[in-house]
Amino acid sequence: GLGYYSRAKNLLNTAKIVESKYKGILPADYETLKSFPGIGDYTASAIMAIAFDKDFIGIDGNVERFVARLFGFKNNKNNFKNSIFIKLKEIKSENNFSQFAQALMEMGALICTPQNPRCVICPVKKNCISFKKKDFNYKIYNKKRVNIKKYYLLYASEKNKILFFNKKNKLLQDFANLPLLDYKKNLFDMNFKKNSFQFEGEPKIIEKNFTHNISNIKMIIKIVLFKRIKKINDNKFYWINYNKIDNSLLSSFSKKFIELIKTKKIKYV
DSSP states (O other): OOOGGGHHHHHHHHHHHHHHHSTTOOOOOHHHHHTSTTOOHHHHHHHHHHTTOOSOOOOOHHHHHHHHHHHTOOBOSTTHHHHHHHHHHHHOOSSOHHHHHHHHHHIIIIISOSSSOOGGGOTTGGGOHHHHHTOOOOBOOOOOOOEEEEEEEEEEEETTEEEEEOOOOTTTTTOBBOOEEETTSOTTOHHHHHHTEEEESOOEEEEEEEEEEETTEEEEEEEEEESEEEEEOOTTEEEEEGGGGGGSOBOHHHHHHHHHHHTTSSOOO
């Protein structure tokens, strides 16, 4: 819950709202909970059930997998999630909603795991259709739509240092990123030279098909080599000593690129 890529930020903002508007006490109201940053149906339902022992069911991936296997559902229909919800309503406890919600989550997380489910210790295996059929592949995977984004990676190094970039974003301020430039922008225009950094000679594309995947985004990156940086005009750009890179907090694609340099698949200058 609270948004995978912005969980800490949403948690902090929600805590501030609860402190200022509700005197530090989390409200036991489903709609109010959903109004907080990053809280949707699942998280609000889970809080209502677990924290307040209310008649709600939070369905995450673990719960979905457990119930689907138990009743032999296959995720190939539009009403799959609704079928899961209906079955849970049929088997749910008439009281002890908190314990029931937590038990469902633990069953999926610890016993009915994605790979190699621990059926030998499962308390409901005698009633489990997947166990009887020895067919645990409940999920029919739909091919994700892949969004392709194209970038230039600005690669510059000198005196055992590599140029990095920091967006000065509070959430990401500790991460070191290699500089990326949107492919649609003109790499060599004078505004870029003036606003970012000044360099000698013409940049050279040394790799056209460096790729990196983030969730459903495929990054296609052209690596552009700058032989010598004369002056940095933007304080978001900075140097990191090559020998100290391993001690830096790098983004995933930056780690991948540095590994290519170490293995000499990309030239280090």
